[in-house]
Amino acid sequence: MKDAIAQAEAQPHLKRAFGMKECVTITVGTVIGVGLFTTGGNIVGQMGPQVVLATLVAMLVSIFPALMYGEMGAALPYAGGTYQYASLGLGRPFGMLAGWNFIISLVAVTGGESLAFSYYLKTVFLAFGVELPIPDAVIAAIALAIFTITNVRGVKITGRLQNAFMFFFWGVALIWFLTMIPNVSLPHFVQAPDFLGQTDGMGFIACVAIIWWCFAGFETCCAMGEEIKYPHINIPRALILSPFIIFAVNALFQWFLVGIAPTESLAAIAESSAPYAEGMMTAGILGLPLALLAAGIAFGGDFSTLNASIAVPPRYLFTMARDGAMPRVFAKVHPKYETPFVSIIVLGAGSILLVCTNTLDYIASLSLFADLFYYIIGICAAIGLRVRYPEMNRPFKVRGLMAGGIVSAVIYAIMMTQLESDAMITGAIWCVAGLVIFFICQSIYGKSEIVIPDKAPAEPEPEERAKMDREFKLWTVISIAAALIALLLYALPLAIA
Numbered sequence: 001m002k003d004a005i006a007q008a009e010a011q012p013h014l015k016r017a018f019g020m021k022e023c024v025t026i027t028v029g030t031v032i033g034v035g036l037f038t039t040g041g042n043i044v045g046q047m048g049p050q051v052v053l054a055t056l057v058a059m060l061v062s063i064f065p066a067l068m069y070g071e072m073g074a075a076l077p078y079a080g081g082t083y084q085y086a087s088l089g090l091g092r093p094f095g096m097l098a099g100w101n102f103i104i105s106l107v108a109v110t111g112g113e114s115l116a117f118s119y120y121l122k123t124v125f126l127a128f129g130v131e132l133p134i135p136d137a138v139i140a141a142i143a144l145a146i147f148t149i150t151n152v153r154g155v156k157i158t159g160r161l162q163n164a165f166m167f168f169f170w171g172v173a174l175i176w177f178l179t180m181i182p183n184v185s186l187p188h189f190v191q192a193p194d195f196l197g198q199t200d201g202m203g204f205i206a207c208v209a210i211i212w213w214c215f216a217g218f219e220t221c222c223a224m225g226e227e228i229k230y231p232h233i234n235i236p237r238a239l240i241l242s243p244f245i246i247f248a249v250n251a252l253f254q255w256f257l258v259g260i261a262p263t264e265s266l267a268a269i270a271e272s273s274a275p276y277a278e279g280m281m282t283a284g285i286l287g288l289p290l291a292l293l294a295a296g297i298a299f300g301g302d303f304s305t306l307n308a309s310i311a312v313p314p315r316y317l318f319t320m321a322r323d324g325a326m327p328r329v330f331a332k333v334h335p336k337y338e339t340p341f342v343s344i345i346v347l348g349a350g351s352i353l354l355v356c357t358n359t360l361d362y363i364a365s366l367s368l369f370a371d372l373f374y375y376i377i378g379i380c381a382a383i384g385l386r387v388r389y390p391e392m393n394r395p396f397k398v399r400g401l402m403a404g405g406i407v408s409a410v411i412y413a414i415m416m417t418q419l420e421s422d423a424m425i426t427g428a429i430w431c432v433a434g435l436v437i438f439f440i441c442q443s444i445y446g447k448s449e450i451v452i453p454d455k456a457p458a459e460p461e462p463e464e465r466a467k468m469d470r471e472f473k474l475w476t477v478i479s480i481a482a483a484l485i486a487l488l489l490y491a492l493p494l495a496i497a
Contacts (some may be wrong), residue, residue, distance in 0.1 A: 074394065379409045
């Protein structure tokens with residue numbers, strides 16, 4: 001064990017620079033973007049006001065897994081998140097599959113997000129009657145290249161940009177909400193077209209799966225555990241909050257889309273690449289309000305997701321390479337910026353290649369397969385860690401983990417049955433390719449040992465702890481209040497009908 005600890009200490013390490021605020025904005029920023037404003041918005045066109053039920057179910061099936069990740073992230077605050085948890089709890093091949101699927105999931109999200117940015121950037125100009133004559137893939141590739149460079153240049157820049165993008169998004173969203181209130185028609189919530197009642201049980205599950213994609217990534221901060229200060233405190237707190245914040249943002253935007261868009265336009269929204277812009281344009285809302293929405297989505301929601309989804313997957317690839325599960329070149333750390341620059345550049349280039357396909361629906365399906373499979377492994381890893389390492393120091397411990405984990409894994413497996421066959425086939429091929437690379441690298445580099453922390457983590461000074469507690473209470477009040485307001489808004493039209 002001493003040799004393993006010495007070996008671990010000699011390996012390249014990342015710098016701890018993130019607090020709880022960055023944990024929340026990185027985590028939430030990863031998911032508030034392409035899902036909500038593209039495929040998630042399409043579900044509004046399919047379900048109308050009933051979309052809140054699918055969104056509520058998506059939140060409920062995310063809460064317990066988020067708590068499980070809070071337990072694992074607090075006990076094992078490493079870069080690579082589920083890769084590390086599954087390697088310890090289930091065995092290295094499962095850890096590799098978890099990390100491998102996480103990477104392709106967020107690479108797909110990155111590609112889809114950059115295309116979504118292109119759609120909404122063009123809408124900013126279209127709001128004033130100007131059409132940009134630039135292909136979507138070109139705009140998307142430029143955005144990806146810029147964020148790849150900023151991520152190479154350091155984690156502090158990444159964190160500052162993430163905070164700026166998220167607070168810009170929330171500020172613009174609040175202004176847009178207030179300006180759109182006069183345009184909301186409450187009868188839209190009680191007078192839906194006949195086709196909205198035709199969704200059967202399995203169709204509802206399929207809609208929940210797509211909406212759940214808007215929640216996938218709720219544990220993103222775990223992947224950056226090696227760069228988070230006091231991770232045993234900050235990681236669980238971020239994961240307690242993230243499902244509620246994601247629900248509130250999704251439900252509020254969906255409420256306005258249902259209220260603004262004429263009911264006869266819902267079919268067009270279900271097929272649109274930019275459903276929120278489509279809803280406003282069919283309602284005749286153009287000019288500054290449309291430009292405000294598009295700018296908030298493009299430069300707030302899309303940019304926050306691009307920044308986070310380019311930052312996080314390289315930490316998985318870096319950790320896997322450092323452990324000898326992937327080629328060691330991906331474990332190189334920049335001598336000046338202390339970032340896994342080779343991994344960042346390679347995955348950024350992969351995202352650029354993916355956007356050249358210009359197929360957002362396929363990208364979404366591939367990402368959803370990888371997400372669900374990855375989370376099933378992560379949930380099973382939490383159970384495996386309890387069985388294999390019952391005495392592990394767990395600063396945050398979840399009650400009922402065994403039963404709740406089994407139920408969560410079954411729910412996610414059921415959602416996987418609703419995916420397109422092309423995504424399932426591509427995902428399976430991706431898994432086989434990853435296992436081949438893994439076993440080749442293991443034969444070359446040998447097996448490294450994952451060191452479990454054998455001492456309690458360092459605690460913040462009392463003054464700093466008090467400041468952290470105040471910050472968490474404020475975030476908690478805001479998150480719960482926002483979720484309750486969203487639910488009350490859907491109940492309002494029914495109460496006054």
